[in-house]
Amino acid sequence: MDYQTLRTETRGRVALVTLHRPDALNALNTALLGELLQAVEGFNADPAIGALVLTGSAKAFAAGADIKEMQAMGFAEIYLSDFAAGWDRFAASRKPIVAAVSGYALGGGCELAMMCDFVIAAQSAKFGQPEITLGVPPGMGGTQRMARAIGKAKTMDLCLTGRMMDADEAERSGLVARVVPDAELLDEAMKAAEKIASFSLPATMMVKELVARAFDTTLTEGLRAERRLFAAAFALDDQSEGMAAFAEKRKPTFRHR
Numbered sequence: 001m002d003y004q005t006l007r008t009e010t011r012g013r014v015a016l017v018t019l020h021r022p023d024a025l026n027a028l029n030t031a032l033l034g035e036l037l038q039a040v041e042g043f044n045a046d047p048a049i050g051a052l053v054l055t056g057s058a059k060a061f062a063a064g065a066d067i068k069e070m071q072a073m074g075f076a077e078i079y080l081s082d083f084a085a086g087w088d089r090f091a092a093s094r095k096p097i098v099a100a101v102s103g104y105a106l107g108g109g110c111e112l113a114m115m116c117d118f119v120i121a122a123q124s125a126k127f128g129q130p131e132i133t134l135g136v137p138p139g140m141g142g143t144q145r146m147a148r149a150i151g152k153a154k155t156m157d158l159c160l161t162g163r164m165m166d167a168d169e170a171e172r173s174g175l176v177a178r179v180v181p182d183a184e185l186l187d188e189a190m191k192a193a194e195k196i197a198s199f200s201l202p203a204t205m206m207v208k209e210l211v212a213r214a215f216d217t218t219l220t221e222g223l224r225a226e227r228r229l230f231a232a233a234f235a236l237d238d239q240s241e242g243m244a245a246f247a248e249k250r251k252p253t254f255r256h257r
């Protein structure tokens, strides 16, 4: 597919989506959102794909929503168009998405990374919610997803001061799953996604759905949902295959991949 603001490729069962607005540090504008949704929804519909990796450039995963595009907008336009709502469609991806973050992940860029299922960060990565410096609060989930991911203290610190945190602090805080040397970022993220894509797709989708639910419901409801899906998984031949393979000391061959 020919995109203006992205590059996409598939490697085996993994789709790699690279944000590509090099002149604007991958600032997220309306065109990019439209293309990203087209790509991600397309890969979700493609049975040959089991997981996605989202990345940017060495200098920036994404430096935020496109300030120059938003600059002239007024309340009515932002409110009536429900400006940030399209991002809910990205977050609704049912297939797992690994964010591979190098350089700046600021504002909407940090929020986009947090919409992914987990973040692998290069040592150079810098995370922040600098919207306050522009006279606005975060608008793509920063206050909500970050508070759930890393708690109140650091979320308040980052959102109120606009400061950036480096990859090590982000890992300590729980925003980031792993930190790797810059040169290994894409390999590590692809390896993780390939591993995910080698498992039973309905099982990985269940895991994603359930962990996401933990941030959206009570413990009792979450545990009930987990038990229901755990039981449902026993209707899949992938469960029979996975458990038989273990007992027979061989590698499983999952059908629903």
Ligand code: HXC
Residues within 6 Å of the ligand: 023, 024, 025, 027, 028, 063, 064, 065, 066, 067, 068, 069, 083, 084, 104, 106, 107, 108, 109, 130, 131, 134, 138, 139, 140
């Ligand atoms: C539009 C941007 C941009 C952005 C960078 N650029 N970030 N354009 N929107 N968010 C552009 C610059 O204008 C510049 O274009 C080019 O990219 C290179 O950026 P520089 O600033 O020259 O690079 P550098 O000096 O290295 O500084 C890097 C930076 C800085 C620290 C990341 O660019 C920066 O502070 N960017 C803005 C970060 C930010 O505030 N993000 C939050 C946005 S609000 P020219 O044409 O001059 O070369 C947001 C709200 C989300 O995300 C909610 C929406 C609903």
